[in-house]
Amino acid sequence: MKRLILSLALLLTYVVANAQNSNPWPTTGSVGIGTSTPTLGLLHISGLSYDLLSLSAGAGYPIQMNAYTNADFRIVQRSNSPITFWTNTIERLRINSNGMVSIGTPIPSSALTLGGTTNTNPNTGAEQDYAGESFTFQNLVGGSSAYALGNIKMTQPNGYYADRGDMVFSLGNGGGAISERMRIKASGYVGIGTNNPTMPLSVNGTIRSKEVVVEASPWPDYVFKKAYLLTPLSEVKTYIAKNRHLPGLPSASEVEKDGLKLGEINKLLTKKIEELTLYLIDAEKKLNDQTKKNESQEQRLKAMEAKVELLFKKVN
Structure with missing residues (x-):
């Protein structure tokens, strides 16, 4: 009977104590779940389950x-294994032991790596995006609407294998819609x-610049060498009559099809200016020679007129 009364007293004491303290955990030491010897922190959970x-x-x-602290909030992985974050039972983000972060791929290769689902290899249809391999910049309006301001993504054009892609830069043009502004192809163009x-830099529009330096070699100063032979103007005239453009210069149809190469066209134009200068120098020389010849003939004619006039006076 005494033992029963003692047991009831102890039970009552425990109930009263826990009724006054809403926290049933010990105030000192460590709590173990799945282990009877908790040593790794205040709460030590151990088990063979994933969950x-x-x-x-x-x-x-x-x-x-x-x-509730002013200090750092830390999630610490104390081994060389990665930290992974999952949604819907699929891994979405990984931080490896070197601090490299990957999204959409379990194989980070740089500070930040984006991965996605492999597309058709090769792509035999229309261009398609590499899913998950993009950045989008948004502006949240009113807490419920988001407008896309820009996007950087990787795409797989027709004919590309899955080991290459184009990088596309797009910007918003109002109303949340974005349009492609620039593209870097896998070729580097x-x-x-x-x-x-189709060139290292292709621009569909006007370029405004204070200065453009074009390397062009060889520069056509060889035109002024003595060994250089000018095409006779009569042959140039025949060529123009037949082809409707200067020899050595592209035709209108070629320019409309292929455009102008600034370095090449400036070399050709300089060559034509130098040739024209030589034609003018030659024409001036011929003109001067003809002028001297005319002056000489004029002097002879005046001398002959003087002799005739003198003879006429003697006869009369």
């Missing part, structure tokens, strides 16, 4: 973790205003 800690909340309520650059 060592599961959190749930009522419908419509978010699950959040709060830190850059297109502005065009998605099919």
Whole structure:
């Protein structure tokens, strides 16, 4: 009977103590779940299951973790294994032991790596984006509407294998819609205003610049060498009559099809100016020779007129 009374007294003491303290956990030491010897922190969870800690909340309520401190809030991986974040049972983000971050791929290769689903290899249809391999810049308006301001993405044009892609830069043009502004192809060619650059830099529009330096070699000063032979003007005239453009210069149809190469066209124009200068020098020489000849003939004619006049006077 005494033992029963003692047991009831101890039980009552425990109930009263816990009724006054809403926290049933010990105030000192460590708590172990799945282990009887907790040593790794105040709460030590150990087990063979993937789901060592599961959190749930009522419908419509978010699950959040709060830190009430002015110090750092840390998630620490103390081994060489990565930290991964999953949604819908699929890995979305990984931080490896070197601090490299990957999104959409378990293989980070730089400070930040974006990965996505492999497309058709090769792509035999229309151009398609590499899913997940893009950055989008948004502006949130009123807490409910988001306008896309710009986007950088990787795409796989027709004929590309899955080991290459074009980098496309797009910007918003009002109303949330974005349009492609610039593209860097896998070949390294850059297109502005065009998605099919055919040169290291292709621009579909006007370029404004204070100065453009064009390397052009060889420069056509060889025209002034003595060994250089000018085409006779009679042959140039025949060529123009037949082809409707100067020899050595592109025709109108060629320019309309292929455009103008600034370095090459400036070399050709300089060559034509130098040839024209030689033609003018030659024409001036011939003109001067003819002028001297005319002056000589005029002097002889005047001398002959003087002799005739003298003879006429003697006869009379």
